[in-house]
Amino acid sequence: MTSIFDRPLKARTLPGLSPRRRTANSVANLLVSLSIVIALAPLLWVLWSVVAKGFEAITSSAWWTHSQAGMTAFASGGGAxxxxxxxxxxxxxxxxxxxxxxxxxxxxxxxxxxxxxxxxxxxxxxxxxxxxxxxxxxxxxxxxxxxxxxxxxxxxxxxxxxxxxxxxxxxxxxxxxxxxxxxxxxxxxxxxxxxxxxxxxxxxxxxxxxxxxxxxxxxxxxxxxxxxxxxxxxxxxxxxxxxxxxxxxxxxxxxxxxxxxxxxxxxxxxxxxxxxxxxxxxxxxxxxxxxxxxxxxxxxxxxx
CATH class of the missing domain: 1.10.3720.10 (MetI-like)
Structure with missing residues (x-):
């Protein structure tokens, strides 16, 4: 006589998702991904603008070693x-x-x-x-x-x-x-x-x-x-x-x-x-x- 513990375990089966639930899941994933893109787009745009327009200034060695002492508003030179x-x-x-x-x-x-x-x-x-x-x-x-x-x-x-x-x-x-x-x-x-x-x-x-x-x-x-x-x-x-x-x-x-x-x-x-x-x-x-x-x-x- 075999015990219940000696019987082989059956693979647990889960019922598949209904078409309505699969559709709702896909829509939710799409909305979440779209929200992330909308939130990151302005941040990346601002970051790219600052890097593109300010990179030339910070590559100068004088930018990191000199101040603006004696410099006028429209005279190039000096640093930060x-x-x-x-x-x-x-x-x-x-x-x-x-x-x-x-x-x-x-x-x-x-x-x-x-x-x-x-x-x-x-x-x-x-x-x-x-x-x-x-x-x-x-x-x-x-x-x-x-x-x-x-x-x-x-x-x-x-x-x-x-x-x-x-x-x-x-x-x-x-x-x-x-x-x-x-x-x-x-x-x-x-x-x-x-x-x-x-x-x-x-x-x-x-x-x-x-x-x-x-x-x-x-x-x-x-x-x-x-x-x-x-x-x-x-x-x-x-x-x-x-x-x-x-x-x-x-x-x-x-x-x-x-x-x-x-x-x-x-x-x-x-x-x-x-x-x-x-x-x-x-x-x-x-x-x-x-x-x-x-x-x-x-x-x-x-x-x-």
């Missing part, structure tokens, strides 16, 4: 070295202020006061900041930092406005990465007698560090292209200024605005500079995004 330096200084100043604050706010929301009244208020304010336009942040800093406190217009004032735009991105990215860390890791650390702050510093944060770094770099890339705070809080300079607390400073968005005001589209010299500055900014942001992917892969937890 001063604007590249100013953009990098702006990004570093913003990151130095917003990264510690953003990470600590996220740690408080996840580990300490997520359900408290202060935690709910902090989360609500982060949501509000995520929707604040850049020009509103610039006007707030101008009213508080320049008009009320009497500090001069400077790159530091512009960085403070950009910090308001970076904070919600860093807080939300860090918060999501801390939430996906398994609770078992925290409980195992507590069971060994490790204090809570050491558990956060040595277990929770290193586990989610790859995503945190990615969020920080993406936030830096976002603020590097903002123009409104620069127009309100700091003027544009054609020379290099290493002091972020005083004087005008050149940046790539400021250079684009300056060349557009100087006759870009009418005269070929400012036109080439404008497209060159735009392509340089795109390349810098692309390198930051690529760096974020590389760093996130490096710090990602290794599977044993």
């Amino acid at each position: 070295y001063h604007a590249i330096v100013g953009t990098l200084l702006q990004g570093l100043a913003c990151a130095a202020i917003s990264v510690p604050i953003g990470i600590m706010v996220a740690i408080y929301l996840v580990e300490y006061g997520g359900g408290s009244r202060l935690g709910r208020l902090a989360g609500f304010m982060v949501d509000i900041l995520s929707g604040v336009p850049s020009i509103v942040a610039a006007l707030f800093i101008y009213a508080l930092f320049v008009a009320t406190l009497g500090f001069p217009r400077s790159q530091f004032a512009a960085s403070l406005a950009l910090v308001l735009l970076m904070l919600p991105v860093i807080v939300r990215a860090t918060e999501e990465m801390l939430r996906i860390v398994p609770i078992d890791l925290r409980e195992a650390s507590y069971a060994l007698g490790v204090t809570k702050w050491k558990t956060i510093a040595r277990i929770v944060i290193p586990t989610g560090l790859s995503g945190i770094i990615t969020g920080i770099m993406l936030a830096v890339a976002r603020v590097m292209g903002e123009t409104a705070p620069l127009l309100i809080l700091v003027g544009y300079s054609q020379t290099i200024n290493w002091d972020i607390f005083r004087g005008f400073m050149g940046t790539l968005p400021g250079m684009m605005y300056d060349q557009a005001s100087a006759g870009a589209g009418v005269n070929p010299v400012p036109t080439d500079r404008l497209w060159g500055a735009a392509l340089t900014l795109i390349l810098m942001i692309a390198f930051i995004n690529i760096g974020a992917r590389v760093v996130s892969r490096y710090f990602a937890p290794k599977n044993s």
Whole structure:
């Protein structure tokens, strides 16, 4: 007598799709593919236009080693070295202020006061900041930092406005990465007698560090292209200024605005500079995004 377990298994057969379902599936695939093409077409068009019109400017060695000091609007020559330096200084100043604050706010929301009244208020304010336009942040800093406190217009004032735009991105990215860390890791650390702050510093944060770094770099890339705070809080300079607390400073968005005001589209010299500055900014942001992917892969937890 044979058992039921000794009988050979029959191949599982699935009924075929009806013609109506196959038609609906084909239509859905077509609509999704068409939506992707429609979404990518403007992006590729803009990218091709910037590369085609700005490639000639960035291939010059003077573009990366010289500033626009002493150059007039219609005189060819000079480069974007001063604007590249100013953009990098702006990004570093913003990151130095917003990264510690953003990470600590996220740690408080996840580990300490997520359900408290202060935690709910902090989360609500982060949501509000995520929707604040850049020009509103610039006007707030101008009213508080320049008009009320009497500090001069400077790159530091512009960085403070950009910090308001970076904070919600860093807080939300860090918060999501801390939430996906398994609770078992925290409980195992507590069971060994490790204090809570050491558990956060040595277990929770290193586990989610790859995503945190990615969020920080993406936030830096976002603020590097903002123009409104620069127009309100700091003027544009054609020379290099290493002091972020005083004087005008050149940046790539400021250079684009300056060349557009100087006759870009009418005269070929400012036109080439404008497209060159735009392509340089795109390349810098692309390198930051690529760096974020590389760093996130490096710090990602290794599977044993």
